[in-house]
Amino acid sequence: MLLAALALGVVGVVQRSVEPKADAETLSLGAISAQMRNHQGTEGSNEANCIRYAPPGSVTSSDTVVSPDEALAAHGWTESCPGSLDLDQQSAVGITPVASGDFTNGESFLLAEVTHYNRRVEGNGAEFYDGVARLGFGDFDGDPSIDLSWELWETTNTSGMGQGQCRIRGPQGGEAPCVDRVVFTIPDEVAMTKDGRSYRLTIDKVTAVEGDKSCRAVPVVEVMVDDHEEDEHEEEGNTILTAEGMERRGCVYGTVMQGSAVTIVKAIEGVDTDVVAPSTMFVIDSSATPTDSSWNGISFELTPPDDGSASTDPKIWSSGEMVTLTEQDPMNPRWELTDITCTGTTNYEVDLETRELTLGKEMKTANGVEDGPITCTFTNTYVNEMEREEISLAKVPSPMWFSAAGQTITYAYTISNTGNQPLGPGQFTVTDDRLDAGVAFNCGAATVELDPTETVSCSRTYTTTAADVTASAITNIAFASLGELDSATVSATVDYADLLIAKSASPTQVSAAGQSVTYTYTLTNNGTEPLGPDQFTVTDDKINSGTAFNCGAAATTLAVDGTLSCTATYTVTAADITAGSIVNKASASGGGVTSPMVSATVTVVSPPVVPPV
Numbered sequence: 001m002l003l004a005a006l007a008l009g010v011v012g013v014v015q016r017s018v019e020p021k022a023d024a025e026t027l028s029l030g031a032i033s034a035q036m037r038n039h040q041g042t043e044g045s046n047e048a049n050c051i052r053y054a055p056p057g058s059v060t061s062s063d064t065v066v067s068p069d070e071a072l073a074a075h076g077w078t079e080s081c082p083g084s085l086d087l088d089q090q091s092a093v094g095i096t097p098v099a100s101g102d103f104t105n106g107e108s109f110l111l112a113e114v115t116h117y118n119r120r121v122e123g124n125g126a127e128f129y130d131g132v133a134r135l136g137f138g139d140f141d142g143d144p145s146i147d148l149s150w151e152l153w154e155t156t157n158t159s160g161m162g163q164g165q166c167r168i169r170g171p172q173g174g175e176a177p178c179v180d181r182v183v184f185t186i187p188d189e190v191a192m193t194k195d196g197r198s199y200r201l202t203i204d205k206v207t208a209v210e211g212d213k214s215c216r217a218v219p220v221v222e223v224m225v226d227d228h229e230e231d232e233h234e235e236e237g238n239t240i241l242t243a244e245g246m247e248r249r250g251c252v253y254g255t256v257m258q259g260s261a262v263t264i265v266k267a268i269e270g271v272d273t274d275v276v277a278p279s280t281m282f283v284i285d286s287s288a289t290p291t292d293s294s295w296n297g298i299s300f301e302l303t304p305p306d307d308g309s310a311s312t313d314p315k316i317w318s319s320g321e322m323v324t325l326t327e328q329d330p331m332n333p334r335w336e337l338t339d340i341t342c343t344g345t346t347n348y349e350v351d352l353e354t355r356e357l358t359l360g361k362e363m364k365t366a367n368g369v370e371d372g373p374i375t376c377t378f379t380n381t382y383v384n385e386m387e388r389e390e391i392s393l394a395k396v397p398s399p400m401w402f403s404a405a406g407q408t409i410t411y412a413y414t415i416s417n418t419g420n421q422p423l424g425p426g427q428f429t430v431t432d433d434r435l436d437a438g439v440a441f442n443c444g445a446a447t448v449e450l451d452p453t454e455t456v457s458c459s460r461t462y463t464t465t466a467a468d469v470t471a472s473a474i475t476n477i478a479f480a481s482l483g484e485l486d487s488a489t490v491s492a493t494v495d496y497a498d499l500l501i502a503k504s505a506s507p508t509q510v511s512a513a514g515q516s517v518t519y520t521y522t523l524t525n526n527g528t529e530p531l532g533p534d535q536f537t538v539t540d541d542k543i544n545s546g547t548a549f550n551c552g553a554a555a556t557t558l559a560v561d562g563t564l565s566c567t568a569t570y571t572v573t574a575a576d577i578t579a580g581s582i583v584n585k586a587s588a589s590g591g592g593v594t595s596p597m598v599s600a601t602v603t604v605v606s607p608p609v610v611p612p613v
Contacts, residue, residue, distance in 0.1 A: 007381040007460045027103030029256065030139025036095060037061040037134055037147075039073035041126025043366060049126055050074075050081035050582040052090065064136065068299040075129050076121030092117040093150060093182060095133040095252075096527070105258050106318070108204050108219050111135060112252040116152075118180045118242040127154055134254075140192040144203045148203060148252065149185040155244075161184045168357045178447050184238040184250075185559075190312045191261055197262035198373065202294070202315030204253045206238045215251035216369035235419065258316035260345065262359070266302035268335075270384070272513050277307050277382035280335065283328040284378065288321055295323045314373065322360040328534055329355075338381040344374035390419035391450075393430065393480040393487045401596040402474070403526050405466045409494055411435070413443055414457045415480045415487070417450040425448035426482050428456055434476035435460050443480065472496040498527035499558075499595040500540070501588040510582070510608040519529040519543070519600065521551060522565045531591025532557035536564055550586065558591060 032037040038060055043048040046059070053062035054072040062071040064155045065248035074092035082089065103109045112135060129152040136145040155178045162292050184206040192199045209215060242248040264284060281303040288295035295317070304310040317323055327337060339359045339575050340350045351359045357376055394414040402409065404476045417423050429440040444456035468474050474494040480487040501521040508516065521538050533555040537548040551566035558564055576582045582602040588595040 017286060018286050020575060021033060026102050026104055026137075027105060027256070027258065029137055030433055032045065032063045032097035032101045032111065033066050033136040033138060034071045034091070034095045034097040035062055035134045035136070036071045036073035037132040039075065039093075039129065039131035041075065041181070042128040042130070043126040049129075050077050050090065051311040052085035054085040063255060065097070067097050070094040070096040070115070071133075074117075075126075076119070077127055078121055079120065079475065084595075087097065087117050087119070089121065090117075091119045091121050091152075093131065093133070093152065095135075096486075097135060100136070101139075103256050106255065107256045108253045109119065109149065110215050110217050110238060110251055111203070111254040113215050114148075114150075114182075114184075114206065114240070114250045114252060114436065114612050116180070116182050116240050116242045116248050117249070118248070120244055121154070128152065129154060134532060137192060139237055140194045140199075142193075144192045144201075144321045146190045146192055146201060146254075147187055148206070149187065151183050151185075152177055153181045156182055157331035174303075178244050179241045180244075180379055181391065182240045182242070182250075183364055184252075186238060189306055189316070190431055191316050193261060193314075193373075198314070198316055200257045200294070200318060202255050202257075204255055206240070208240045208249045208250045213249075215249065218249070218355050218450065219253045221349040236423045257316060259316040259320040259321075261314035261373040262312050262317045263314050263375045264300055264302070264372065265309050265311045266304050267377055267379045268304050269307055269379065270382050277380075279303060279306050280330065280332065282330060282378070282380065284337075285328060286323060287326070288323045290320070293323070294319050295321060309377075311375075317359055317374070320360075322358065325357045325359070325376070325378075326411055327355040330380065334383045336382045336383050337378065339379040340376070341379075342374055342376040348376070384411055387421055389423065389468055389485055390417075390429075391482060391485060391487045392416045392418045393478060393490050395432075395478055395490050395492045397492050397494050399494075399596065401495050402464045402468065403497045403500055405464050405469050407464045409464065409474070411462065411476075411478075411492065412456050412457065412459045413478070413480070415443060415450075416455045417452050420452050422451050423482055423485070429481050430458065430460075430477055430478055431481065434462055434474070469496060472498075497596050498525070498593045499588055499590065500524040500526045501533065501586060501598055503540075503586050503598050505577075505600045505601045505602045507602070509603050509605045510572050510576070511605050513572050513577055515572045516571045516581065517570045517572065519566055519570065519584075519586075520565060520567050521586065521588065522563055523558065523590070523595070524563050525591075527593075528560060530557055530559050530562075531593065534590045534592070536588060536590030538566065538588050540584055540586040542570050542582065543586075548589070551590075556590070577604050 036053060039051050040046055052074045055063040055065065057063035059075055062073065065071045066108050072085055072092050074090035077093050078089035095112050095113040097112045098110050098519045113306050114133060128206060132151055133148045133150065134145050136143060163578045186203055189200050189202045207219060240248050242252045266282050270277045271506060281301055284300045286295045286298045302311050303311040311327065337355055340352065347360060396412045398410050413426050427446045428443045428448055430443045431438065431440040435441065441460065443458035448456050450456060464474065473551055475491055477489050479489045504520050508519050523536055535554045536551045538551045539546065539548040543549065549568065552564045556564060581604055583599055585599045
């Protein structure tokens with residue numbers, strides 16, 4: 001027979017039946033129905049491709065059938081498009097469900113037979129077609145079904161052996177006419193319930209058979225015993241190759257596992273009654289043993305509404321499977337995982353620290369499954385403000401500049417509790433790289449307690465060195481600690497003054513508004529290089545409305561240790577008399593540098609008493 005020469009991928013194969021276990025319990029799916037649906041070409045309309053179904057159902061499907069009847073979907077024609085499906089002149093794919101849905105828990109068995117009718121059609125408008133073969137299980141709750149999708153390659157036709165455009169060579173030599181190829185896509189598992197029990201149905205494979213052979217009740221194991229040259233037309237898994245004008249059958253095998261239907265729920269809530277937990281997406285990863293478990297390597301994405309919950313579709317957890325569900329860290333750390341719990345089973349372990357739930361450490365019922373259904377809830381609480389232990393350090397030097405080695409700089413440190421939890425009692429410390437050789441020193445008493453926003457302060461002195469003068473600046477880095485809790489580091493820079501200003505007032509006492517005070521400003525080059533030529537200026541907050549004024553000539557060069565003097569006059573106001581003193585601050589600029597700020601104070605005294613004449 002033609003198909004004997006076309007047994008591509010079967011020659012050199014020994015087939016062994018997989019017999020069920022002798023003591024295995026036989027269960028039943030009940031009556032299985034079948035239907036062909038959604039048949040179409042990749043090009044052209046359904047009418048142009050002469051899409052037909054039998055028994056007729058709707059424009060997109062056949063009617064449903066039960067064994068021994070067959071549901072068919074066809075396309076094309078030899079002479080003209082028939083009014084109803086015609087296997088004499090149309091290519092078709094059909095499915096016939098088995099007469100009995102008996103199965104052994106966890107073992108593969110025959111669900112249906114599919115048949116490819118390859119006809120020499122001329123009127124097909126497309127080269128590729130697809131469709132769906134649906135199997136229904138009406139004895140189960142909700143009439144569940146599983147869809148087996150398929151794709152068909154309608155090759156160019158030939159009129160006989162060795163003729164035409166698509167001659168092929170089998171593994172043992174010889175030639176056959178064109179073949180069409182039907183490839184089936186294995187669908188995802190389907191969860192089903194019946195009489196309070198849960199089941200998981202999977203389609204395992206579609207296996208082609210030779211000639212008039214029938215499908216076995218259980219699949220065979222194929223063992224290669226003779227290598228042969230690979231051919232581009234060899235049948236791969238879930239594929240049927242059919243020669244032109246012939247018919248070829250395939251066997252649809254599936255497995256049913258009795259188990260427990262598990263629903264995963266993500267619940268969110270606010271930590272306070274007045275806090276609404278915002279909607280967000282959470283991801284729960286699943287791993288399982290054995291590694292071929294359908295639970296292994298998948299993830300569930302759940303987005304509950306505000307202060308609500310979201311759940312997955314039920315998924316069957318079967319005997320022998322150990323499933324670990326791990327919630328990924330949420331993007332917002334305010335989402336705290338506060339609880340994981342399951343109802344319908346006690347067969348689980350929870351580790352909140354690792355965010356894990358493990359099902360199936362051991363099966364605890366006589367039949368190897370839980371009574372179920374099982375609901376496992378991951379609850380996250382939105383913390384409006386998370387518990388936070390935190391300290392900060394502020395550091396202020398005085399003065400902010402130095403002009404020689406041997407000067408004393410005092411650093412004031414303030415440690416603040418910037419968290420939202422009380423701290424202490426304990427010894428706060430400061431570590432400063434310029435003080436005590438970088439060894440921490442105590443700040444405050446040994447048993448200080450700080451509530452949020454409270455502070456503790458301390459100070460330390462530093463004596464400038466010749467190296468500091470050479471470096472022209474002193475920068476030191478410090479941080480505060482309480483036990484293992486550290487603040488962020490802070491730094492402070494004290495600059496070397498290349499330009500100094502001295503300021504004096506005459507007179508130093510006044511008694512009435514309208515009097516004049518003359519300020520004398522002396523600028524000194526304290527650096528190692530001449531300054532200028534430049535226009536040196538003085539800025540005094542009491543003179544010229546705080547606007548800088550010139551001091552010296554427009555192109556003055558100030559030599560190292562050289563000085564430059566100028567004066568300005570201030571008129572005393574009634575407000576000064578009321579204030580009791582006049583304090584003003586001034587700085588000098590020139591040669592690209594600015595001096596530190598200095599101040600001068602003029603006091604207000606009572607006018608002398610004039611004795612009567």
